Amino acid sequence: MNSITFYQRFEMDILSQKKTITIRDASEKDFVPHSIVDVSTYEDGRWFCQLRIVSVTPISFSELTDVHAQQENMTLEELKQVISDIYPETPDLYVIAFELVK
Numbered sequence: 453m454n455s456i457t458f459y460q461r462f463e464m465d466i467l468s469q470k471k472t473i474t475i476r477d478a479s480e481k482d483f484v485p486h487s488i489v490d491v492s493t494y495e496d497g498r499w500f501c502q503l504r505i506v507s508v509t510p511i512s513f514s515e516l517t518d519v520h521a522q523q524e525n526m527t528l529e530e531l532k533q534v535i536s537d538i539y540p541e542t543p544d545l546y547v548i549a550f551e552l553v554k
């Protein structure tokens with residue numbers, strides 16, 4: 453996997469490095485640590501940066517903590533709501549940690 457999309461409302465958080473993880477379902481678990489991926493918006497496919505994958509770690513919805521929320525630049529309540537909206541009834545998730553390629 454050498455590309456990933458984000459909802460465009462998260463673009464500024466990624467570019468300002470306030471957001472350093474994303475939490476996805478199993479369809480996006482195969483990113484390789486140390487690889488560099490192109491990032492574009494989900495809505496219109498506009499490229500906006502590259503990210504270096506740091507790690508991919510399985511997690512269940514019930515294991516989400518304030519630390520994950522902070523890494524997403526959200527409150528835990530907001531993070532749980534976002535994930536419930538995107539991945540309803542998906543208990544098995546993956547934390548993809550990343551760094552902005554400058």
Ligand SMILES: CC(=O)Nc1ccn([C@H]2C[C@H](O)[C@@H](CO)O2)c(=O)n1
Pocket residue numbers: 457458459462473474475476494524534535538
């Ligand atoms: C197609 C798709 O699912 N795209 C996604 C999924 C998730 N995100 C963001 C939303 C939250 O910040 C985290 C946690 O899921 O990742 C996204 O931008 N695009």
